Amino acid sequence: MTSIHHGFGESNLIRNKGIGNRQGDPLPRLLDLLLARAGLPATIERATSRPWASALFEGRRHVIRLRIDGPDYLGRCAAFTKDLDSVQWPLSGHFVADISLDEGHVGMDHACLDLSALTIEDW
Incomplete structure (x- = not known):
């Protein structure tokens, strides 16, 4: 039987980064930015978030x-939704690839906005 020795040891092997290095859920920071x-x-x-x-x-x-x-909820609602898809959202380790207004409900003294967003890990 023949064996071959390639001349390299474990220290020469390429190591992948561990899965544990991944970033957490960016949702809490995104919520802060939306409220601001x-x-x-x-x-x-x-x-x-999923x-x-x-x-x-x-x-x-x-x-x-x-x-x-x-009292100014209608004006703030309009300002919030204006150019929503082109806003730069500063998220550490992630970026907002897509954000959209799915539906809006206007009441007598408030407005509810249903939003969808996709965040991508920034490698």
């Missing part, structure tokens, strides 16, 4: 309900 854009008074009524992946990217899909209150 909406102004006061505003609240998050509902928010969910993993998302394509052949090349990993990220999370978010569904959020934002409530905007106050």
